[in-house]
Amino acid sequence: MHEIFTTRNNPHVDPFMAMxxxxxxxxxxxxxxxxxxxxxxxxxxxxxRHKESNCSCFSIPLTSIVxxxxxxxxxFLDLAYKIHVWRLYTTFQFKSPMSWGSWILLLVYPAxxxxxxxxxxxxxxxxxPKLSDIAGKxxxxxxxxxxxxxxxxxxxxxxxxxTGVLLSxxxxxxxxxxxxxxxxxxxxxxxxxxxxxxxIAKNKAESELxxxxxxxxxxxELFVFVMMFLGLLSSAKPHIEAANLLLNGAYAPAFWVFxxxxxxxxxxxxxxxxxxxKIKHTAIAPIMVIxxxxxxxxxxxxAGQYSHWFNTxx
Amino acid sequence: xxxxxxVIDTKKCVGCQDCxxxxxxxxxxxxxxxxxxxxxxxxxxxxxxxxxxxxxxxxHCSNTPCVSCCPTGASHIHDxxxxxxxxxxxxxxxxxxxxxxxxxARFINPAGYADKCTFCIHRVEKGLNPACVEVCPTYCMxxxxxxxxxxxxxxxxxSRKHHVNLPDAxxxxxxxxxx
Numbered sequence: 001m002h003e004i005f006t007t008r009n010n011p012h013v014d015p016f017m018a019m020x021x022x023x024x025x026x027x028x029x030x031x032x033x034x035x036x037x038x039x040x041x042x043x044x045x046x047x048x049r050h051k052e053s054n055c056s057c058f059s060i061p062l063t064s065i066v067x068x069x070x071x072x073x074x075x076f077l078d079l080a081y082k083i084h085v086w087r088l089y090t091t092f093q094f095k096s097p098m099s100w101g102s103w104i105l106l107l108v109y110p111a112x113x114x115x116x117x118x119x120x121x122x123x124x125x126x127x128x129p130k131l132s133d134i135a136g137k138x139x140x141x142x143x144x145x146x147x148x149x150x151x152x153x154x155x156x157x158x159x160x161x162x163t164g165v166l167l168s169x170x171x172x173x174x175x176x177x178x179x180x181x182x183x184x185x186x187x188x189x190x191x192x193x194x195x196x197x198x199x200i201a202k203n204k205a206e207s208e209l210x211x212x213x214x215x216x217x218x219x220x221e222l223f224v225f226v227m228m229f230l231g232l233l234s235s236a237k238p239h240i241e242a243a244n245l246l247l248n249g250a251y252a253p254a255f256w257v258f259x260x261x262x263x264x265x266x267x268x269x270x271x272x273x274x275x276x277x278k279i280k281h282t283a284i285a286p287i288m289v290i291x292x293x294x295x296x297x298x299x300x301x302x303a304g305q306y307s308h309w310f311n312t313x314x
Numbered sequence: 315x316x317x318x319x320x321v322i323d324t325k326k327c328v329g330c331q332d333c334x335x336x337x338x339x340x341x342x343x344x345x346x347x348x349x350x351x352x353x354x355x356x357x358x359x360x361x362x363x364x365x366x367x368x369x370x371x372x373x374h375c376s377n378t379p380c381v382s383c384c385p386t387g388a389s390h391i392h393d394x395x396x397x398x399x400x401x402x403x404x405x406x407x408x409x410x411x412x413x414x415x416x417x418x419a420r421f422i423n424p425a426g427y428a429d430k431c432t433f434c435i436h437r438v439e440k441g442l443n444p445a446c447v448e449v450c451p452t453y454c455m456x457x458x459x460x461x462x463x464x465x466x467x468x469x470x471x472x473s474r475k476h477h478v479n480l481p482d483a484x485x486x487x488x489x490x491x492x493x
Contacts, residue, residue, distance in 0.1 A: 001359060007331065008351035008370075010421040017418060019409045080407025081426030087386040087406050098385035098410050171379055171483065172416035236482065309416050309480050313493075314357035314364055 002314065017173075017305040023078035025297035028163045029192070030071030032185050033293065034064045035163070036193025038108070038156025040210070041115060045149030048142075050118065054202040061115035061152075063200075068112075072105065097166045104158050111155045114148045160186040167304060175242035175300070175307040178231050184224045185297075191217035192293035195267075195286035211271050211281060214289060218268045225260075242307035251303040259299055263292015317376070318395030318433055319460040319488035320447070321467045321476070322369060326454035329354060329367040333446035333455065337371075340434060340445035344424050349431045350446055366493070369446070369455065371431035372419040373479060373487030374398045380411035380420065389428065395459070396488070397435050402427040416483040433457070460488060 012019045037060045044050055044057035079085055089106075093099035118138050120131045138144055164182030171177050194214035201207040232243035246255040267285035274281045329352045337343060337350050350371035357364045374397055381389045381398060388404035389411045391397070400411075405427035412420040412428060423429035434444035438457075442448070447455040458467040467490075470476075474492045481487075 002357045005354045006351055008348045010347050013418050013421050019412045080422045081405055084406040087404055091387050093385055093387055095382040096385045170414050172414050309483050311479050313366060313477055
């Protein structure tokens with residue numbers, strides 16, 4: 001027998017940590033997907049694809065701003081001391097990923113706005129005619145458009161990486177404490193973004209390209225999962241137990257069915273058939289990828305909080 | 315600079331919870347929350363059974379993940395004795411420090427800020443012991459400067475076997491348990 005009994009019963013801490021609820025996974029998912037969308041739209045600008053009139057790179061940045069704002073609002077809802085939120089911007093704490101993140105978000109918005117200004121949506125042009133002058137001036141400078149694309153890719157990369165680093169720096173939670181987590185979240189964000197753009201793309205060649213790219217991201221995501229588990233399973237006992245939470249423990253059904261099965265394998269098969277023209281492209285596979293990405297954040301946040309060190313002395 | 319710490323004699327602690335109740339009243343800890351608590355660990359098979367009772371709280375670590383992760387600098391190391399504190403006015407209640415502590419020693423006060431043991435710094439700065447140490451009926455708790463080789467806590471650590479909680483987590487805790 002080996003029993004540990006504690007009299008502590010702090011809300012959301014005991015019997016196991018559940019301090020971060022739905023707001024954090026929603027924020028991490030939307031942040032990751034927006035990061036992926038910034039990288040994709042940045043690449044489209046950089047590669048000159050924006051010259052095509054129906055390029056989705058014109059609708060992505062506006063959608064990104066809306067989604068990121070929804071994510072940030074979820075993050076705001078999570079704060080226990082909401083009226084102090086401005087304190088984030090009175091300091092920069094070098095060692096704190098959350099401090100990095102709050103400042104990165106300030107860089108992301110101007111990059112997205114610059115992206116929108118290249119070709120603002122029609123409803124905005126009819127309300128603010130001056131916007132067409134600005135857009136015209138930007139379009140006269142191809143290098144400026146390219147640089148806006150590069151900025152979007154860089155800040156998207158920083159945003160996507162940060163969503164993983166935020167968790168992976170927590171040595172207290174063995175499941176999160178793997179330095180490959182940011183790669184997983186970045187690739188998953190890219191995959192969800194590719195799926196989303198594939199859904200909304202009006203240009204057929206673009207849609208096809210993104211379906212192919214998404215297949216690549218999904219394969220890489222599977223590979224990253226293998227690497228992550230290899231790392232955890234060959235580490236200390238708390239890390240092995242943390243990996244087993246997903247592999248065969250309490251979170252295994254959600255992980256295998258929704259994240260791996262319905263979120264990666266099945267849509268990958270559907271999209272492989274679609275890009276090889278065996279079946280038609282439908283909305284089913286991209287929606288599965290997006291929902292799978294969201295469930296991945298819920299599973300990682302929840303299981304990570306549950307994973308812990310063992311305070312035993314015998 | 316002094317490094318304040320505690321030495322707790324597990325051979326004397328009976329788990330009476332006087333320290334828990336005293337902390338609550340001294341620091342106005344909200345009902346249903348604990349800044350300190352009692353852990354009972356039992357191991358073995360009858361009749362060969364080992365039992366350790368210990369009073370636990372924030373370990374006021376020397377390597378502080380709760381301070382590193384704080385985005386506003388609210389979690390900080392106090393000038394006096396390296397005590398880990400939370401500035402309520404700077405805290406935004408993001409809960410990162412609660413997650414970062416491997417001992418789960420923190421909680422979110424219903425008022426919105428991260429809360430935990432302060433080593434009763436308001437008493438210590440007046441030359442008094444933390445309230446939990448003061449009230450212990452078995453005198454199992456000792457408080458003092460771990461960097462002073464002549465302090466009571468240093469002498470106890472020199473003379474008795476001891477352990478810390480979660481040494482593998484690498485936080486270098488400043489609460490020691492005599493065994």
